[in-house]
Amino acid sequence: MPFEGNGNHFGTVYAGVIFTLAEVLGGAMSFSSFDSSTHYPLIRGMQISYLKPGRGALTASTSLDDATIERVLAEAGPDRKAAFELHAEVVDEAGVVVATTVGDYQIRPFGS
Amino acid sequence: MPFEGNGNHFGTVYAGVIFTLAEVLGGAMSFSSFDSSTHYPLIRGMQISYLKPGRGALTASTSLDDATIERVLAEAGPDRKAAFELHAEVVDEAGVVVATTVGDYQIRPFGS
Numbered sequence: 001m002p003f004e005g006n007g008n009h010f011g012t013v014y015a016g017v018i019f020t021l022a023e024v025l026g027g028a029m030s031f032s033s034f035d036s037s038t039h040y041p042l043i044r045g046m047q048i049s050y051l052k053p054g055r056g057a058l059t060a061s062t063s064l065d066d067a068t069i070e071r072v073l074a075e076a077g078p079d080r081k082a083a084f085e086l087h088a089e090v091v092d093e094a095g096v097v098v099a100t101t102v103g104d105y106q107i108r109p110f111g112s
Numbered sequence: 113m114p115f116e117g118n119g120n121h122f123g124t125v126y127a128g129v130i131f132t133l134a135e136v137l138g139g140a141m142s143f144s145s146f147d148s149s150t151h152y153p154l155i156r157g158m159q160i161s162y163l164k165p166g167r168g169a170l171t172a173s174t175s176l177d178d179a180t181i182e183r184v185l186a187e188a189g190p191d192r193k194a195a196f197e198l199h200a201e202v203v204d205e206a207g208v209v210v211a212t213t214v215g216d217y218q219i220r221p222f223g224s
Contacts, residue, residue: 010152014132015132015135015155015158016128016129016131016132016135016136017128017132019128019131019132019135019158020126020127020128020129020131020132023127023128023131024128040122042162043127043162044161044162045159045160045161045162046127046131046159046160047157047158047159048157048158049156049157050154050155050156050157
């Protein structure tokens with residue numbers, strides 16, 4: 001994500017923008033790992049820690065281990081939801097960690 | 113904050129937008145309660161809980177009690193920072209609580 005349009009007068013990226021950059025990974029991860037034809041992702045809560053000012057272009061990354069993906073797939077039946085936790089990290093162009101997040105997500109069957 | 117431009121295809125307001133609506137109150141509260149000619153506000157971290165889907169126009173509110181304001185003013189000297197916690201609530205037009213947040217903020221003297 002570029003700085004332009006997302007920064008304040010301190011030359012740093014807005015806190016809400018950094019949050020959003022990390023938060024949307026929950027949806028992306030859900031669509032790539034689970035069945036988006038039967039379940040949709042939902043965020044229940046998130047903790048963000050701001051470690052350094054965010055300057056320049058920022059990148060967020062996360063991962064879900066195979067065991068968690070298998071557990072969620074097993075739990076999330078046709079009319080059952082399942083929860084998963086996602087840890088994400090936002091770094092600047094030098095690789096400095098600007099923020100870390102822990103998000104509580106669910107996938108829920110459509111209609112619920 | 114209006115729904116238009118801030119919502120997704122579920123008809124609900126984006127998680128990051130709800131976060132931002134609550135988060136910016138820390139800066140607003142800081143500018144209204146402390147000395148913005150000597151200190152600037154900084155967010156260290158935030159926990160957000162999403163309780164209900166956010167539909168329609170949303171409003172965020174918060175408050176700082178007088179004792180906290182006095183403590184922060186006493187702690188924040190010419191070259192000293194001070195921390196405060198802010199609890200905020202985001203409600204819809206019917207008054208339903210959509211999200212709650214607990215933010216960890218600091219005010220810091222300029223140049224630090």
